Every structure is written in structure tokens, then in C-alpha cells.
Amino acid sequence: MSLKDRLRKEIKKKELRAYVPENNAAEFIGLGVLEPLIAEPLINSVYVNGAKNVYIQRKGVVMQSTVTFRDNVQLENLVKKVTANIGVQLDDKNPYVEFNHRLGVNVAMTLPPLSNNAMIFIKNYSDNFANFKTLTDERSVSKEIAMFLEATTYIEGSIIIAGKKDTLKTTLLSALAKKVTPKDRYFLFDYKQELKFEESYYTTFDFSSFKDSAQKQALISSLFASNPSRVFVNSAKDDLVYFVSEALSGYNNLIVTLEASNKQEALDRIIDSILENKPYLHYQDAKKLACSIFKLIIFVDTNEIGQRKVSSVSEIDNDCEINDIFYLGDVKEHVSSGFVPDFYEQIKESSLLIGSNIFDSSYIHTYTQVFEEDLNENKKNIDILKKFKKKSTVEELKEDEITEQDYLEFLGDDTEQIDVEDL
Numbered sequence: 001m002s003l004k005d006r007l008r009k010e011i012k013k014k015e016l017r018a019y020v021p022e023n024n025a026a027e028f029i030g031l032g033v034l035e036p037l038i039a040e041p042l043i044n045s046v047y048v049n050g051a052k053n054v055y056i057q058r059k060g061v062v063m064q065s066t067v068t069f070r071d072n073v074q075l076e077n078l079v080k081k082v083t084a085n086i087g088v089q090l091d092d093k094n095p096y097v098e099f100n101h102r103l104g105v106n107v108a109m110t111l112p113p114l115s116n117n118a119m120i121f122i123k124n125y126s127d128n129f130a131n132f133k134t135l136t137d138e139r140s141v142s143k144e145i146a147m148f149l150e151a152t153t154y155i156e157g158s159i160i161i162a163g164k165k166d167t168l169k170t171t172l173l174s175a176l177a178k179k180v181t182p183k184d185r186y187f188l189f190d191y192k193q194e195l196k197f198e199e200s201y202y203t204t205f206d207f208s209s210f211k212d213s214a215q216k217q218a219l220i221s222s223l224f225a226s227n228p229s230r231v232f233v234n235s236a237k238d239d240l241v242y243f244v245s246e247a248l249s250g251y252n253n254l255i256v257t258l259e260a261s262n263k264q265e266a267l268d269r270i271i272d273s274i275l276e277n278k279p280y281l282h283y284q285d286a287k288k289l290a291c292s293i294f295k296l297i298i299f300v301d302t303n304e305i306g307q308r309k310v311s312s313v314s315e316i317d318n319d320c321e322i323n324d325i326f327y328l329g330d331v332k333e334h335v336s337s338g339f340v341p342d343f344y345e346q347i348k349e350s351s352l353l354i355g356s357n358i359f360d361s362s363y364i365h366t367y368t369q370v371f372e373e374d375l376n377e378n379k380k381n382i383d384i385l386k387k388f389k390k391k392s393t394v395e396e397l398k399e400d401e402i403t404e405q406d407y408l409e410f411l412g413d414d415t416e417q418i419d420v421e422d423l
Contacts, residue, residue, distance in 0.1 A: 061307055076111060191234055231254050
């Protein structure tokens with residue numbers, strides 16, 4: 001039997017297995033056949049790119065799911081039903097929506113013509129994911145970097161967490177927020193409505209529906225006047241200028257997340273906010289002000305196999321030089337640059353014991369060892385699944401793209417071999 005025939009049988013078998021009556025009924029209740037994926041504790045993202053391409057992020061690694069939709073019509077119907085339940089009409093004039101679902105996840109959906117086909121992206125912000133233990137288990141950070149980042153909550157100076165869309169920004173902000181001491185008082189401005197803290201020492205503000213900019217700025221100023229210990233700002237975007245304005249007034253304990261493709265772009269966004277607030281300044285003066293306020297920039301990204309990573313941790317000096325303290329050397333390992341940050345003396349005064357040896361370029365970072373086997377296995381699966389990416393039908397697969405051995409590895413030991421007659 002040819003490889004193409006075997007693929008055809010396997011895909012048909014998966015379709016028969018995936019669409020039992022209870023799954024069809026589930027789409028009238030919530031997110032349909034995607035709900036079991038959200039319920040799985042180790043899955044923190046689900047990405048649907050058309051009926052047959054459903055990807056999940058498990059243990060920080062992206063892989064293809066066996067769950068599929070019958071066709072694009074069924075997928076589009078699910079999108080329309082879900083959005084109708086929240087009072088939003090999704091059509092060609094309004095083809096995009098983002099909201100928090102009752103299941104406790106953030107959902108973004110699109111319809112044509114914005115995208116070629118209906119798309120769904122789901123992020124799960126459960127406490128299972130938003131802490132340093134999970135980040136070290138998934139090798140997003142080394143144990144040493146996690147301890148160093150925890151210590152930065154004690155330093156005088158503001159911090160930028162930057163990265164591309166849907167990387168690690170909000171999760172890292174939450175992990176840092178959970179490391180502060182309860183004796184102090186903290187504010188959280190969450191523009192994405194993704195983070196909730198029940199602790200009494202946290203006050204959470206949601207400005208997503210607050211349209212009056214003057215009132216918003218006045219409220220922020222009055223809150224900062226109470227001098228909170230730390231202020232966490234998640235995805236402020238246009239309102240970033242208000243928080244930077246308060247930092248210019250002397251408050252230097254901000255931690256903000258910014259969407260940016262690199263570290264310099266993130267710093268430039270701060271500079272632009274200063275120029276918006278003080279348009280009479282020259283660019284160089286605004287740049288010096290930005291670098292006097294923000295002392296650390298943490299850049300996050302995904303690597304070649306889809307793992308979310310802290311790509312670099314860098315100090316911003318008074319000359320606006322961005323000096324890497326730690327960076328990602330390859331797929332698996334973080335590296336120390338040999339640079340010791342100026343605020344290390346402040347870190348030594350904290351209750352966390354961090355020796356200067358972790359900054360040595362010869363230092364070997366440590367990780368949770370139990371994850372090594374999973375990482376190697378998932379990397380092999382990703383290499384195989386890349387050959388199936390964006391292939392929605394068997395006919396689109398060329399026989400020379402994969403070997404028979406690749407296909408057998410993809411199927412795994414639990415795949416039941418069936419004959420054509422059985423179908």
C-alpha cells in the first residue's frame with residue numbers, strides 16, 4: 001500500500017474518531033470540540049487555522065492536535081455561535097473579536113476576508129502557567145534567571161517586559177507579581193483583563209471600557225500619589241504615556257509589558273511616550289529620561305520548536321546602552337554574558353542569596369531535569385509535524401516530502417492499523 005493511501009486511511013480514521021454526537025452537541029454549549037483541549041491541565045494555548053489545522057501548546061511546545069473540524073463551514077458556525085452568545089456580530093465588516101470566555105481563557109477569532117479561513121486563538125491564563133515553577137519546568141528560564149528576576153522586584157528602577165504578540169509577557173508579569181511581599185501595597189492595571197489577584201494587598205484596575213482620557217489620566221495620577229510599592233501595567237498601548245508621565249514625576253517602580261519585535265523597539269516606545277507627554281523636548285533628552293527611569297528590559301520570544309523563552313535579560317545604563325546580562329545561547333540553554341548589572345548591590349540587600357558567580361560567562365545554568373526527555377521527544381514530533389503544516393488534504397501531500405519511517409513515528413505505537421475494507 002502506498003504512503004499516500006495510508007495517510008488517507010489515517011486521516012479518515014481520525015475524522016471518524018473525532019466526531020461523535022456528544023462533540024457536535026458541545027458546540028452549542030461553548031467552544032465545541034475545543035473544550036476538552038482547554039480542560040487538559042498541561043495545554044496553555046490552542047490555535048485553529050482552518051478546519052483541519054488545530055495546534056496546541058503543551059509544556060511550552062507547539063504540536064498538532066488530532067482534534068479537527070468536519071469542514072470550514074462547521075468551524076465558521078462555531079465562531080458565529082460563540083460570538084453571538086457575547087452579543088457580537090462577526091461578519092465581513094467586523095471580522096475580528098477578542099474577549100475573555102466563561103471558561104477562564106482569552107479568545108481571539110477572525111473570519112474571512114481578514115483571514116483565508118476562520119481562525120481561533122485561545123490562551124489559558126490559569127495559575128498553573130503563570131508562575132516561575134512552571135516557567136523553569138518548561139525551560140522558559142533557568143533556575144538562576146528565575147531567582148534573579150524574582151530579586152528584581154526589590155530594586156529601585158522600572159522594568160520593561162517586551163516581546164512579540166502571544167509570547168510570554170503576561171505570564172512573566174504575573175509570575176513577578178506573585179513574588180512580591182504581602183506587607184506592601186500594589187496596583188495592577190490590566191488592559192487585557194487577563195490577570196486577577198485575590199490577595200488583599202493587590203488592587204486591580206480595568207480601563208478597557210474607560211473612554212475619557214482626561215478622567216483616566218486624573219485617576220492614574222491620584223493613585224500614584226499614594227505611592228504604591230509596585231505598579232504592574234499589562235499592555236497599556238495608547239495609555240502608556242500616562243504611566244510614563246508618572247515615572248517622570250519621580251515614581252520609579254513600574255513593571256510594564258510592551259509588544260515589540262526587539263529590545264530597541266521597546267525602548268523607543270517609552271521614548272515616544274515621553275515625547276508625547278513633553279513635545280518640546282529634543283529626542284536625545286527624551287532618550288536620556290527614558291534610560292534614567294527604566295533599568296531593566298526582559299525580552300521574550302519563541303524558539304524554533306515553538307517554546308516560549310526568556311530570550312534575554314538586559315540592563316539599560318545611563319548612556320542608553322542595552323547590556324545583556326543573560327541571553328539564550330541555543331534551543332535549550334541560557335548563557336551568562338559576563339556583565340554584572342549596576343543594581344547587583346541592591347539585589348544583595350534582598351533576602352534572596354544570589355552569588356556574583358551566576359554572571360560569569362563560564363557559568364552553566366541549571367534546569368528541571370525531568371523535562372529533558374519530554375523536550376527531546378517533542379522536538380522530534382515537531383520536526384515531523386512541520387512537514388504536515390498547512391496541508392489540509394491528503395492530495396496536497398507529495399510522497400517525497402516524508403519517508404515511511406517519518407510517518408510511522410508520527411502515528412506512534414498506539415495507532416491501530418486498519419484495512420481499507422474497515423472504512
